[in-house]
Amino acid sequence: xxxxxxxxxxxxxxxxxxxxxxxxxxxxxxxxxxxxxxxxxxxxxxxxxxxxxxxxxxxxxxxxxxxxxxxxxxxxxxxxxxxxxxxxxxxxxxxxxxxxxxxxxxxxxxxxxxxxxxxxxxxxxxxxxxxxxxxxxxxxxxxxxxxxxxxxxxxxxxxxxxxxxxxxxxxxxxxxxxxxxxxxxxxxxxxxxxxxxxxxxxxxxxxxxxxxxxxxxxxxxxxxxxxxxxxxxxxxxxxxxxxxxxxxxxxxxxxxxxxxxxxxxxxxxxxxxxxxxxxxxxxxxxxxxxxxxxxxxxxxxxxxxxxxxxxxxxxxxxxxxxxxxxxxxxxxxxxxxxxxxxx
Amino acid sequence: xxxxxxxxxxxxxxxxxxxxxxxxxxxxxxxxxxxxxxxxxxxxxxxxxxxxxxxxxxxxxxxxxxxxxxxxxxxxxxxxxxxxxxxxxxxxxxxxxxxxxxxxxxxxxxxxxxxxxxxxxxxxxxxxxxxxxxxxxxxxxxxxxxxxxxxxxxxxxxxxxxxxxxxxxxxxxxxxxxxxxxxxxxxxxxxxxxxxxxxxxxxxxxxxxxxxxxxxxxxxxxxxxxxxxxxxxxxxxxxxxxxxxxxxxxxxxxxxxxxxxxxxxxxxxxxxxxxxxxxxxxxxxxxxxxxxxxxxxxxxxxxxxxxxxxxxxxxxxxxxxxxxxxxxxxxxxxxxxxxxxxx
DNA sequence: AATAAAAATTTACGCGCGATAACTTTTACT
DNA sequence: AGTAAAAGTTATCGCGCGTAAATTTTTATT
Numbered sequence: 001x002x003x004x005x006x007x008x009x010x011x012x013x014x015x016x017x018x019x020x021x022x023x024x025x026x027x028x029x030x031x032x033x034x035x036x037x038x039x040x041x042x043x044x045x046x047x048x049x050x051x052x053x054x055x056x057x058x059x060x061x062x063x064x065x066x067x068x069x070x071x072x073x074x075x076x077x078x079x080x081x082x083x084x085x086x087x088x089x090x091x092x093x094x095x096x097x098x099x100x101x102x103x104x105x106x107x108x109x110x111x112x113x114x115x116x117x118x119x120x121x122x123x124x125x126x127x128x129x130x131x132x133x134x135x136x137x138x139x140x141x142x143x144x145x146x147x148x149x150x151x152x153x154x155x156x157x158x159x160x161x162x163x164x165x166x167x168x169x170x171x172x173x174x175x176x177x178x179x180x181x182x183x184x185x186x187x188x189x190x191x192x193x194x195x196x197x198x199x200x201x202x203x204x205x206x207x208x209x210x211x212x213x214x215x216x217x218x219x220x221x222x223x224x225x226x227x228x229x230x231x232x233x234x235x236x237x238x239x240x241x242x243x244x245x246x247x248x249x250x251x252x253x254x255x256x257x258x259x260x261x262x263x264x265x266x267x268x269x270x271x272x273x274x275x276x277x278x279x280x281x282x283x284x285x286x287x288x289x290x291x292x293x294x295x296x297x298x299x300x301x302x303x304x305x306x307x308x309x310x311x312x313x314x315x316x317x318x319x320x321x322x323x324x325x326x327x328x329x330x331x332x333x334x335x336x337x338x339x340x341x342x343x
Numbered sequence: 344x345x346x347x348x349x350x351x352x353x354x355x356x357x358x359x360x361x362x363x364x365x366x367x368x369x370x371x372x373x374x375x376x377x378x379x380x381x382x383x384x385x386x387x388x389x390x391x392x393x394x395x396x397x398x399x400x401x402x403x404x405x406x407x408x409x410x411x412x413x414x415x416x417x418x419x420x421x422x423x424x425x426x427x428x429x430x431x432x433x434x435x436x437x438x439x440x441x442x443x444x445x446x447x448x449x450x451x452x453x454x455x456x457x458x459x460x461x462x463x464x465x466x467x468x469x470x471x472x473x474x475x476x477x478x479x480x481x482x483x484x485x486x487x488x489x490x491x492x493x494x495x496x497x498x499x500x501x502x503x504x505x506x507x508x509x510x511x512x513x514x515x516x517x518x519x520x521x522x523x524x525x526x527x528x529x530x531x532x533x534x535x536x537x538x539x540x541x542x543x544x545x546x547x548x549x550x551x552x553x554x555x556x557x558x559x560x561x562x563x564x565x566x567x568x569x570x571x572x573x574x575x576x577x578x579x580x581x582x583x584x585x586x587x588x589x590x591x592x593x594x595x596x597x598x599x600x601x602x603x604x605x606x607x608x609x610x611x612x613x614x615x616x617x618x619x620x621x622x623x624x625x626x627x628x629x630x631x632x633x634x635x636x637x638x639x640x641x642x643x644x645x646x647x648x649x650x651x652x653x654x655x656x657x658x659x660x661x662x663x664x665x666x667x668x669x670x671x672x673x674x675x676x677x678x679x680x681x682x683x684x685x686x
Numbered sequence: 687a688a689t690a691a692a693a694a695t696t697t698a699c700g701c702g703c704g705a706t707a708a709c710t711t712t713t714a715c716t
Numbered sequence: 717a718g719t720a721a722a723a724g725t726t727a728t729c730g731c732g733c734g735t736a737a738a739t740t741t742t743t744a745t746t
Contacts, residue, residue: 008732019695024734034693034742054461056732059398060701075427075631080418084446096458099442103427115439118397228635258635265637266684288418292571292601294608294637341609351702362725367704377713377723399702403731 006050016044027052028061058120063319067097068116068124068145070109072152072193073225074101076255077288078302079127082151085308086125093316095122104193104225106132113141123315126158127151130194146318150311152194156328159318162311165332166196169284169300170203172337173250174211176298181273181280181343182246183213187238187256189230190219200252200284216245231259239267248280248343254287254299261293261342271295272341280343284335295341303333349393359387370395371404372437401463406662410440411459411467411488413452415495415536416568417444419598420631421645422470425494428651429468436659438465447536447568449475456484466658469501470494473537489661493654495537499671502661505654508675509539512627512643513546513593515680517554519641520591524616524623524686526556527591530581530599532573533562543595543627559588574602582610591623591686597630597642604636604685614638615684623686627678638684646676 006012009027013020018037026033026041033041044050058064067090071079083099090097098119102109109129116124123146128138130152141147142158149158177184186204188197201217208215220234231251238244251257260281261271270277272295283290286301310331318324349355352370356363361380369376369384376384387393401407410433414422426442433440441462445452452472459467466489471481473495484490485501492501520527529547531540544560551558563577574594581587594600603624604614613620615638626633629644653674661667 010732020733021696021735022694025694028734032693036742037694051461053402053732055398055400055402055463056701057398057734059396059402059703059732060734062734074417075420075423077418077420077423080420080423080444084418084444099444101423101427101442114394118394120398228632232635258632262635262637262639266639289571289601289632292575292605294605296605296609353702363703364705364726365724368724371704375723380724396702399731400704402702402733403704405704 004048006048009050009052012044012048012050015048016041018044027057061120063122064120065095066119066121067095067315068100068119068121068126069097070100070102070112070116070124070126070128072102072109072127072129073104074099075103076225078254078285079151081288082127082304082308085304086312089308089312093312102129104129106134110134110137113138117141117144121145122319123147125150125311125315128154130154130196131191132193146315146324148311148315148318150307152196153330154195158328159324160314160328161330162307162314163196163330163332164302164307165334166199166284167203167206168332168334170200170250171207172335173282173284173298173300174204174207176337176339177248177250177280177282177343178211178213182248183208183211184248184250184280184282185216185218185244185246186252187218187220187231187234187249187260188252189227189234189256190221191223192252193225197252204250214245218244218249227253227255228259228262231256232263233259235260235263236267239263239269247278249282251281251283254283254285254290254297257281257283257297257299257342258287258289258293261295261297265294271343273343282343286336286338290338291340293342298340298343299338300335301338302335306333347391349391352393352395355387355391355393358391359384361387370400404463406465407463408438409462409464410438410658411443411462411464411469412440413443413445413455413459413467413469413471415445415452415470415472416447417442418446419568421597421628422494424631425470425645425647425651428647429655432651432655436655445472447472449477453477453480456481460484460487464488466490466662468493468654468658471497473497473539474534475536489658489667491654491658491661493650495539496673497538501671502667503657503671504673505650505657506539506673506675507645507650508677509542509627510546510549511675511677513543514550515678516593516625516627516641516643517547517550519680519682520593520623520625520686521554521556525589525591526551526554527593527623527625528559528561528587528589529595530561530563530574530577530592530603531595532570532577532599533564534566535595536568540595547593557588561587561592570596570598571602571605574599575606576602578603578606579610582606582612590621592625594624594626597626597628597633597640600624600626600640600642600685601630601632601636604638604640608637614686616686625686629679629681633681634683636685641683641686642681643678644681645678649676 013023100112147158149161153161205215222230282298284300290297356366443455490501492504496504548558565573625641627643633640
């Protein structure tokens with residue numbers, strides 16, 4: 001990088017010996033100028049310290065290079081990881097991602113979308129809160145900005161949805177537990193924040209019926225996004241009552257399972273597949289911490305990479321093809337069973 | 344909110360019956376206009392749908408309302424939580440925070456600062472990676488932008504530092520373990536990413552010496568930010584060798600401890616203060632997940648609230664007082680001991 | 687070498703707002 | 717009521733760049 005500070009594009013164009021409009025074209029899309037001019041501009045970039053003014057750039061541009069990434073709850077490492085993955089892909093493609101978290105708050109979620117509008121984003125990758133989301137407002141937003149939903153679907157909203165196949169998750173965990181032990185009870189929140197939870201419950205019931213067993217759903221109380229604590233308290237109640245038909249529990253998601261295992265430990269209930277274990281616990285998500293629970297959690301893993309890759313690719317296709325595809329694609333990726341000690 | 348879209352401030356000013364420069368003043372600082380005009384503008388805001396164009400706003404402003412928040416590793420819920428706290432405080436004060444994560448990568452850290460410069464931020468709240476950070480580049484950045492460092496200090500860099508008092512953490516955990524059992528060995532990474540780790544080790548040695556015991560530091564190998572895995576592997580080695588003088592372990596931080604406890608469980612080493620326990624494990628940080636380890640982790644808690652409050656306040660003081668205070672304040676907040684089952 | 691197509695240049699305008707200066711109106715206070 | 721200070725108004729400029737049209741130069745094709 002250079003040492004001489006260059007004030008504006010006019011000056012930089014003069015220094016590089018190229019006209020300003022061409023330099024402008026270069027910054028908008030380096031591939032749109034001839035290789036020889038590109039080389040001259042890049043040589044000048046090495047020599048002088050110049051970056052176009054972002055604010056002036058975006059003011060009159062019809063399509064900015066800004067991408068909004070919105071996740072429901074960033075303190076959940078699952079979303080932090082997927083956000084990171086998506087963020088990197090955007091940067092690699094020459095876009096400028098900005099990360100937002102709704103922090104579990106539906107009003108904040110709408111405020112974020114409002115603020116995003118004024119950034120004139122080329123597109124938005126959006127994992128909604130789910131049940132609590134203000135769908136009318138979100139729909140309004142999606143009419144103005146090309147949006148790809150991920151992780152959590154809202155029917156008909158956004159240009160596309162990319163997520164994981166909940167049936168694939170639950171069918172594998174149920175099948176595994178049944179085959180290697182007993183058919184599990186299903187442990188979940190009574191009023192889940194996320195629509196995936198409902199699909200998982202339905203998949204559980206479907207699978208159990210298909211395999212010829214009676215489904216048994218345990219629903220615990222609790223609101224908000226403190227899933228571990230909800231799981232822990234719920235587990236204490238469940239373990240006290242002891243009215244589950246088998247010694248197998250399938251948690252709707254890993255964060256509930258983390259709480260569940262913590263309660264088991266507190267009560268001295270040994271979990272795992274050893275002979276002296278009284279309970280087997282499995283779950284879904286392959287949360288970054290699920291490897292470190294006690295015992296380590298058997299779970300079904302999201303295909304992080306493919307979900308984020310396909311989300312980003314879908315959005316870029318939308319952006320580059322002038323948007324509005326007509327049909328709303330819903331892409332689901334299958335899960336991968338991760339066997340650990342808990343079941 | 345209104346329904347009629349208003350194109351620009353000119354138009355909005357006409358609709359509200361106020362001159363454009365006054366409306367401009369209002370958006371810059373609502374308190375700077377008379378209460379009666381403020382009411383008229385706000386009435387018009389209710390009636391019409393108008394928001395100033397961010398890009399045009401920031402283009403010519405000497406001081407924007409942008410605040411950069413940079414954390415080293417967002418997939419660590421500790422940083423996610425503190426970032427959220429800081430973010431909210433910025434918004435409440437009328438600023439526009441943008442969140443960035445260095446993802447443990449020193450080059451990315453510098454890229455983020457570079458990108459931040461072009462956002463002309465009024466100020467930056469910055470938790471550096473630490474040892475791996477490119478200090479020369481960071482120092483250069485801090486010369487251009489008022490920056491408050493938090494969590495992790497870099498000597499002399501930035502206008503102020505706000506963090507936790509590592510001696511307060513370690514002295515309490517060491518004192519507690521010693522008083523209620525035996526003096527602990529200290530478990531840490533050989534080449535810690537973070538300068539706090541060095542301060543904690545020093546504090547441990549100081550405390551042990553003061554109490555009349557021989558310090559015993561266990562250093563495990565491992566690079567990067569996968570602390571849990573490093574802790575787990577390190578613990579397996581340590582537990583195999585069994586050459587620790589007492590049955591008490593103090594981990595440098597909670598994420599290492601999470602891995603340590605996971606290894607203990609895997610080996611059937613019972614941790615806690617019950618009679619049948621062979622090991623006590625404590626740690627420092629009060630990580631959001633430390634409540635759910637098995638057993639729940641005894642640790643020393645950061646004062647999240649005060650650290651983030653004071654960081655933000657320091658920065659705003661810098662910004663509003665025209666910056667450059669002359670002396671670089673370092674503020675450390677004490678820890679609070681959290682007793683749980685592990686020690 | 688002739689011709690068409692592609693790329694770069696020149697020129698000019700405008701985006702939406704911040705900032706300033708000179709002037710007028712409203713408020714606060716003796 | 718009189719006066720100074722505070723706040724609002726009108727007018728105008730400029731920020732740094734995108735964009736478009738008309739023109740010229742370069743490259744590719746036969």
